[in-house]
Amino acid sequence: MAEQQGGAPHQDEAAAKPNMIPGVKHVVAISSGKGGVGKSTVSVNLAVALALTGAKVGLLDADIYGPNIPMMMGVEKTPEQKDGKIAPAESHGVKLISMGFFVPEDTAVVWRGPMVHTAIQQLFRDVLWGDLDYLLIDLPPGTGDAQLTLTQLVSLSGAVTVTTPQEVALHDVRKGMMMFQKVNVPLLGIVENMSFFLCGHCGERTEIFSHGGGERAAEKLGIPFLGRVPIDPAIRAGGDTGNPIVVAKPDSPQAQAFREIAAKLAAALQTGEAGAAKSRIASLLDKIKRPATGN
Numbered sequence: 001m002a003e004q005q006g007g008a009p010h011q012d013e014a015a016a017k018p019n020m021i022p023g024v025k026h027v028v029a030i031s032s033g034k035g036g037v038g039k040s041t042v043s044v045n046l047a048v049a050l051a052l053t054g055a056k057v058g059l060l061d062a063d064i065y066g067p068n069i070p071m072m073m074g075v076e077k078t079p080e081q082k083d084g085k086i087a088p089a090e091s092h093g094v095k096l097i098s099m100g101f102f103v104p105e106d107t108a109v110v111w112r113g114p115m116v117h118t119a120i121q122q123l124f125r126d127v128l129w130g131d132l133d134y135l136l137i138d139l140p141p142g143t144g145d146a147q148l149t150l151t152q153l154v155s156l157s158g159a160v161t162v163t164t165p166q167e168v169a170l171h172d173v174r175k176g177m178m179m180f181q182k183v184n185v186p187l188l189g190i191v192e193n194m195s196f197f198l199c200g201h202c203g204e205r206t207e208i209f210s211h212g213g214g215e216r217a218a219e220k221l222g223i224p225f226l227g228r229v230p231i232d233p234a235i236r237a238g239g240d241t242g243n244p245i246v247v248a249k250p251d252s253p254q255a256q257a258f259r260e261i262a263a264k265l266a267a268a269l270q271t272g273e274a275g276a277a278k279s280r281i282a283s284l285l286d287k288i289k290r291p292a293t294g295n
């Protein structure tokens, strides 16, 4: 990817590739095969952990069926409009837009395919994201309209999948990963959430949802395992109060787990970039070496 100073994609490049968001360097989808595995919790903590490294980070809550990122980030105010565009909210150093801002609370929304398409398109096109190093997208669970729309509308740097460790959740992971593979979205890795519970009183470790499934799935699929996060009341409380654990308890092992996963994700994106640059150079060299055929 050609870059201007500061790392954002060049405006010309963005114009040439209409699916790129001008000024946004990496767009990463955070997905899950099924609901309730902690995808939003992981999205929020990774976004804030990346912002704490000094990166410019945006978070797009595309979970049209249960947009709870504003609550998890402690944002109540609806974003302002400027010249027909939407200025994202900002919290814990992260720019934030959610479908939840535009849908009245406690309203059940029935989204048909084209509506999903239009809504997600607007969140990309009409939001003043500015220059970002990372735009994380919290997808709805599963492999439906929103996921496919997204892969059509925006050039994704890759997808991360969140799962719990048990076999039934992993079955859905494989399905989700296959969808991304089919549409040529690089698989950046698997995060295993709710991996184990450490008793606060006796320190005993209990593996509520079985053991090691995320890592085994990563191995089988040949994609990176980004790390595991324990099940912990402080992580849940961080979500409920709008204070993600990486800021609420930065010295805790749970926060450390999220920071390590964020670092691995950043490294995977850089490797992807280096890999793409290498293959561009290799193909250039190949062209230079190959004698002209005259036609």
Ligand SMILES: Nc1ncnc2c1ncn2[C@@H]1O[C@H](COP(=O)(O)OP(=O)(O)OP(=O)(O)O)[C@@H](O)[C@H]1O
Pocket: 032, 034, 035, 036, 037, 038, 039, 040, 041, 042, 063, 066, 068, 140, 141, 193, 194, 229, 230, 231, 232, 233, 235, 236, 237, 239, 240
């Ligand atoms: N590691 C964890 N420890 C304790 N609670 C957690 C953990 N991860 C998530 N939770 C809690 O589990 C619930 C579901 O998490 P979350 O909303 O992040 O899941 P989700 O996969 O995004 O769900 P959905 O896609 O169905 O909306 C929340 O109450 C959240 O606080």
